Amino acid sequence: MNTFGFLKSDRRLLRAEPDFRPMARLLQVNWLYVLLVCVLAGVGYIALYSAGGGSAKPFAGPQMVRFGFGLVMMIAVSLVSPRILRMASMPIYLLSVTLLALVLRMGHVGKGAERWINLAGMQFQPSEFAKIGLVLMLATWFHRIGNERMGNPLRLIPPALLTLLPVLLVLKEPNLGTATIIGVIGATMFFAAGMRLWQILLLVAPLPFMGKLIYSHLHDYQKARIDTFLHPEHDPLGAGYNIIQSKIALGSGGMWGEGYLHGSQGQLNFLPEKQTDFIFTMIGEEWGFVGGIAVITLLGTLVMGGMLIAIRSRNQFGRLLGLGIAMDFFLYCAVNLSMVMGAIPVGGVPLPLISYGGSAMLTMMFGFGLLMSAWVHRNERDPGTEDDDDD
Numbered sequence: 001m002n003t004f005g006f007l008k009s010d011r012r013l014l015r016a017e018p019d020f021r022p023m024a025r026l027l028q029v030n031w032l033y034v035l036l037v038c039v040l041a042g043v044g045y046i047a048l049y050s051a052g053g054g055s056a057k058p059f060a061g062p063q064m065v066r067f068g069f070g071l072v073m074m075i076a077v078s079l080v081s082p083r084i085l086r087m088a089s090m091p092i093y094l095l096s097v098t099l100l101a102l103v104l105r106m107g108h109v110g111k112g113a114e115r116w117i118n119l120a121g122m123q124f125q126p127s128e129f130a131k132i133g134l135v136l137m138l139a140t141w142f143h144r145i146g147n148e149r150m151g152n153p154l155r156l157i158p159p160a161l162l163t164l165l166p167v168l169l170v171l172k173e174p175n176l177g178t179a180t181i182i183g184v185i186g187a188t189m190f191f192a193a194g195m196r197l198w199q200i201l202l203l204v205a206p207l208p209f210m211g212k213l214i215y216s217h218l219h220d221y222q223k224a225r226i227d228t229f230l231h232p233e234h235d236p237l238g239a240g241y242n243i244i245q246s247k248i249a250l251g252s253g254g255m256w257g258e259g260y261l262h263g264s265q266g267q268l269n270f271l272p273e274k275q276t277d278f279i280f281t282m283i284g285e286e287w288g289f290v291g292g293i294a295v296i297t298l299l300g301t302l303v304m305g306g307m308l309i310a311i312r313s314r315n316q317f318g319r320l321l322g323l324g325i326a327m328d329f330f331l332y333c334a335v336n337l338s339m340v341m342g343a344i345p346v347g348g349v350p351l352p353l354i355s356y357g358g359s360a361m362l363t364m365m366f367g368f369g370l371l372m373s374a375w376v377h378r379n380e381r382d383p384g385t386e387d388d389d390d391d
Contacts (some may be wrong), residue, residue, distance in 0.1 A: 077369025
């Protein structure tokens with residue numbers, strides 16, 4: 001088997017591509033889903049406006065400019081044929097890995113880690129882009145080999161290496177939270193692609209015995225996060241300050257909240273990182289339990305919508321692509337919400353489209369564009385598998 005023969009195959013299949021009719025495809029975009037994405041970005045604007053002290057500067061205004069650009073990109077990507085996306089998957093993956101490698105050589109240091117590089121005068125976090133690159137690459141690979149060939153363990157070695165490479169590079173930054181998310185996304189796509197149960201058990205069996213080994217190789221600040229998670233009261237003015245203030249703010253919101261622009265912890269700057277990692281805490285404080293549940297419901301609706309798009313796709317590539325993007329969004333939300341509520345250690349994972357930040361915003365909008373592409377082309381039955389090439 002030619003390992004990456006799908007590139008040649010998809011170039012051949014492009015000759016059979018139907019005439020590109022952008023208006024017809026534009027009408028097939030799931031505009032209800034797009035509307036929900038816009039509503040979520042609107043929630044982000046409201047929260048960041050409050051985080052800026054009742055001003056669009058310095059957070060809410062720039063965030064909306066990025067969202068406007070991301071929305072145009074999302075719609076444009078939704079019109080792209082899956083065949084073109086498969087051809088582009090390898091270059092996109094290699095670009096993401098190259099950027100991760102560049103971070104280790106010329107990255108910007110922030111809070112003890114190298115996670116950003118400067119591109120055209122803007123700071124960019126390649127680990128966010130790497131998740132999208134991996135989803136595209138794995139969806140292309142598993143589409144290529146087909147479900148019936150998943151029983152051969154040798155077929156799983158290349159995608160396992162493709163997953164392991166970005167995980168190791170992100171761990172090197174170090175960024176344990178994002179590396180874990182990348183690994184979980186990869187594992188989910190392996191399972192959805194038809195990985196056999198005995199293969200899954202073989203992979204996960206050693207994990208319970210590796211906890212102590214993994215802990216011994218963590219950086220000091222990562223160990224401190226775990227210790228703080230277990231006993232935040234031991235250092236209430238130091239390492240435990242963030243999570244303690246977050247819990248105070250969430251609790252003070254009560255059922256209906258303290259009122260917009262009137263949250264005591266947020267407006268008096270007791271709440272750290274209120275525009276990024278702890279933005280949901282501000283929402284809970286000002287809008288209360290009801291407002292928090294409304295936002296969680298909106299996030300859950302977007303996750304379920306992504307899963308339904310994956311299920312409705314009639315080709316393996318679209319199913320895996322939709323699942324990978326939906327899982328990425330879900331993990332963003334689950335990790336951030338669990339973190340600010342004190343259920344897991346603080347890990348620096350933003351709340352998508354609500355937290356302030358350009359890298360997460362633009363890469364998530366690109367991901368939503370891929371999701372919409374899977375929806376627009378959901379009825380296509382693409383003959384791009386190995387079996388077809390053998391005929």
